[in-house]
Amino acid sequence: MTDLKTIRGMPDLYGENIEDISMVEKVCQKTFQSFNFQELRTPILENKSLFNRSVGESSEIMQKEVYEFKDRKDNLLCLRPEGTAGLVRALITNGLDNDEIKKLFYLGPMFRYERPQKGRKRQFFQAGVELIGDQSSDADIEIILIANTILEKLKIKSDLEINYLGNVENLKNYNDYLEKYLSETSDLPDYVMKNPIRALDSKDENIKNKMSKAKSITDFLNKDQSDEFFKIKSKLDEIGIKYKENVKLVRGLDYYNGLVFEFLSSDLGAQNAILGGGRYDGLIKKLGGRDLPATGFALGVDRLAEVVKASSQSKDLFIGCVDKESRTYAQTLGYKIRKENSSLIVENYLGNASVAKQLKKADSQGFKFAIIVGQDELKNKKVKLKNLKEDKPDLELKEKDLLEHFEC
RNA sequence: GUGGGUGUAGCUCAGUUGGUUAGAGCGCCGGUUUGUGGCACCGGAGGCCGAGGGUUCAAACCCCUUCAUCCACCCCA
Numbered sequence: 001m002t003d004l005k006t007i008r009g010m011p012d013l014y015g016e017n018i019e020d021i022s023m024v025e026k027v028c029q030k031t032f033q034s035f036n037f038q039e040l041r042t043p044i045l046e047n048k049s050l051f052n053r054s055v056g057e058s059s060e061i062m063q064k065e066v067y068e069f070k071d072r073k074d075n076l077l078c079l080r081p082e083g084t085a086g087l088v089r090a091l092i093t094n095g096l097d098n099d100e101i102k103k104l105f106y107l108g109p110m111f112r113y114e115r116p117q118k119g120r121k122r123q124f125f126q127a128g129v130e131l132i133g134d135q136s137s138d139a140d141i142e143i144i145l146i147a148n149t150i151l152e153k154l155k156i157k158s159d160l161e162i163n164y165l166g167n168v169e170n171l172k173n174y175n176d177y178l179e180k181y182l183s184e185t186s187d188l189p190d191y192v193m194k195n196p197i198r199a200l201d202s203k204d205e206n207i208k209n210k211m212s213k214a215k216s217i218t219d220f221l222n223k224d225q226s227d228e229f230f231k232i233k234s235k236l237d238e239i240g241i242k243y244k245e246n247v248k249l250v251r252g253l254d255y256y257n258g259l260v261f262e263f264l265s266s267d268l269g270a271q272n273a274i275l276g277g278g279r280y281d282g283l284i285k286k287l288g289g290r291d292l293p294a295t296g297f298a299l300g301v302d303r304l305a306e307v308v309k310a311s312s313q314s315k316d317l318f319i320g321c322v323d324k325e326s327r328t329y330a331q332t333l334g335y336k337i338r339k340e341n342s343s344l345i346v347e348n349y350l351g352n353a354s355v356a357k358q359l360k361k362a363d364s365q366g367f368k369f370a371i372i373v374g375q376d377e378l379k380n381k382k383v384k385l386k387n388l389k390e391d392k393p394d395l396e397l398k399e400k401d402l403l404e405h406f407e408c
Numbered sequence: 409g410u411g412g413g414u415g416u417a418g419c420u421c422a423g424u425u426g427g428u429u430a431g432a433g434c435g436c437c438g439g440u441u442u443g444u445g446g447c448a449c450c451g452g453a454g455g456c457c458g459a460g461g462g463u464u465c466a467a468a469c470c471c472c473u474u475c476a477u478c479c480a481c482c483c484c485a
Contacts, residue, residue, distance in 0.1 A: 005458095008475085015419095059483095060484080114484080203482090253484090276484075304485090354441085355442090356443085357445090363445045370444090370445080372443070384444085394444090
């Protein structure tokens with residue numbers, strides 16, 4: 001029966017699970033659009049080399065988390081592990097890397113071969129924005145505003161942490177410094193040896209102790225960079241967005257520089273990052289496009305869905321029927337009512353249960369109103385509208401009045 | 409990739425030192441009530457006890473393997 005199993009970390013989603021995810025996606029999409037961001041949808045499959053050059057060949061993700069395979073013509077492909085690289089590639093591929101400022105968003109499944117746990121699946125959903133061509137700190141502020149709006153709409157409590165990485169040289173210098181600083185320590189785990197910057201957010205007590213006396217990236221910034229960071233912070237203050245400066249915040253993808261940030265939720269255990277992003281000014285050029293600044297973020301749709309509970313949508317009208325003759329009329333009524341108001345949820349019950357059962361079903365499924373269509377209704381074109389939520393007498397309505405009752 | 413927990417009905421879970429036919433609650437279907445809901449009562453369906461192997465007269469239970477899931481490390485959204 002192995003052929004009937006789902007692939008590890010890629011569950012079928014149904015019921016409440018998909019309701020929550022789908023609701024989060026809708027909120028994201030609406031919010032992006034309200035900031036006048038346009039959708040850009042790229043393929044799930046890309047050449048693996050694209051991610052080697054963007055995410056970084058030495059990064060954890062590319063080292064062991066990519067689903068890669070050869071196609072029938074021996075091209076080395078992979079399932080995308082994140083969204084930014086594909087979107088940047090699309091800009092270059094389609095000649096969109098011009099001077100016009102671009103505000104783009106994406107939404108869809110990503111894949112990483114990791115050990116699954118809460119808030120971490122092998123297929124997971126991300127939504128994100130990229131603001132291309134604007135190097136000002138206002139652009140960084142704009143995307144933080146988007147992030148904040150989404151989290152507010154979803155009523156998710158979270159803490160914003162920010163840090164400033166400077167540019168490639170700062171990072172290199174800081175990395176070199178850490179390498180030297182840590183070289184006195186023995187028993188360093190592999191991941192720290194490979195990339196000393198990883199020691200910053202390590203949970204290992206040994207490393208934590210050692211790092212508490214190390215210099216921070218802030219000490220490696222020049223005056224302009226410190227000023228820029230200061231500017232960003234005062235703008236956040238002015239708007240009234242609370243944040244915590246975290247000099248240990250570094251991000252796992254190689255392309256980040258300048259401002260980086262994360263929104264953290266305490267309700268998710270170890271996978272507490274629900275949204276993260278920052279500036280990636282060098283990436284477009286590195287991938288072969290023009291030298292354009294860019295900033296953006298990605299959020300974990302599944303992770304947000306874990307911490308919100310979607311208020312189950314209330315359903316509007318249950319149309320039952322008592323025999324075959326009346327059923328078609330019942331369907332006609334449903335059809336007309338939905339035309340009158342397309343946002344209504346209207347069930348046309350097509351089974352053979354008794355009237356009592358039908359009403360019970362309507363009630364237990366959370367419908368507000370119910371009508372039962374039978375011979376009388378068919379003959380007189382009149383129905384009794386039952387209010388299932390409040391104890392009120394039935395309304396006897398002609399077809400026209402019924403339609404009016406439900407129009408928007 | 410490392411360490412640990414858990415897999416029994418659609419869902420949440422009981423199941424005694426290994427002992428006849430594996431249970432409950434919720435949900436589903438039917439009835440009390442053949443055209444009027446919420447409550448109550450009665451009945452029913454639904455299980456290869458995650459999968460494969462082993463020990464035993466006998467395994468949901470013990471052993472091995474494997475898969476899935478959860479927690480932590482790691483990583484990230």
